[in-house]
Amino acid sequence: MKLIVATQNKSKLKEIRHILSGVGIKIISLNELETKFNIQENGKTFFANAVKKTLPVSKIYKEDLIVGEDSGLVVKYLNGRPGVYSKRYSGKNWTYLKNNLKIIKQLEGVKQKERQAYFLCCLVLMKNGKLIKKIDGRVNGFINKEIKGKNGFGYDPIFCPVRKKLSSGVCLPKYKKTIAQLPSAVKNKISHRAFAFNKLKTHLLVRFSD
Numbered sequence: 756m757k758l759i760v761a762t763q764n765k766s767k768l769k770e771i772r773h774i775l776s777g778v779g780i781k782i783i784s785l786n787e788l789e790t791k792f793n794i795q796e797n798g799k800t801f802f803a804n805a806v807k808k809t810l811p812v813s814k815i816y817k818e819d820l821i822v823g824e825d826s827g828l829v830v831k832y833l834n835g836r837p838g839v840y841s842k843r844y845s846g847k848n849w850t851y852l853k854n855n856l857k858i859i860k861q862l863e864g865v866k867q868k869e870r871q872a873y874f875l876c877c878l879v880l881m882k883n884g885k886l887i888k889k890i891d892g893r894v895n896g897f898i899n900k901e902i903k904g905k906n907g908f909g910y911d912p913i914f915c916p917v918r919k920k921l922s923s924g925v926c927l928p929k930y931k932k933t934i935a936q937l938p939s940a941v942k943n944k945i946s947h948r949a950f951a952f953n954k955l956k957t958h959l960l961v962r963f964s965d
């Protein structure tokens with residue numbers, strides 16, 4: 756049995772592989788499958804989109820475990836946008852840079868305390884067309900006034916996680932930094948994806964350890 760990650764996003768896959776290392780199950784992604792999937796991410800919720808990505812794969816690769824996730828940035832001042840529209844927020848010819856610039860512009864002149872935002876990751880685990888688990892992961896923070904840092908992907912260069920000491924012993928930096936300014940090992944401990952996939956890791960270890 757394999758664990759198929761229903762994603763085409765290589766940055767996500769890299770993070771997921773890092774977080775799930777040590778589980779002892781072979782992890783592959785959609786890019787390595789013979790069957791190609793044309794997924795329309797047009798759901799109204801992160802959960803609906805996560806199911807849209809995962810269900811068709813689990814109906815064909817019946818023997819395998821399939822995990823898919825939908826994630827995005829939720830900005831309070833923008834009434835929750837970009838939310839499920841995170842990927843193509845700047846339109847048909849979107850790029851990560853254009854998406855980031857659009858948010859910076861929409862929050863121009865907005866005070867620090869009104870710049871709260873969070874990343875959400877909604878993960879679903881399926882087998883043979885059935886939902887086994889749904890897990891949400893979230894990281895709170897705020898939108899920076901400028902783009903900073905080169906690590907990560909997506910909105911990482913404009914998102915500063917709030918400083919707090921985590922149970923894992925990791926402490927976010929004293930001075931505000933965007934996720935893109937943090938080493939990837941730190942992102943993989945504090946991110947929305949880290950929270951969700953660490954819970955999945957525990958589930959997999961309990962279920963498949965002999």
Ligand code: ITT
Nearest residue numbers: 762763764824825826827828841842908909910911
């Ligand atoms: P798959 O659907 O193939 O998994 P995707 O890139 O389309 O890959 P999503 O729809 O889940 O992924 O993600 C929507 C967007 O949310 C993504 O394009 C990023 O802009 C943003 N995003 C998600 N996770 C992020 C993260 O960890 N850091 C920064 N931005 C993130």
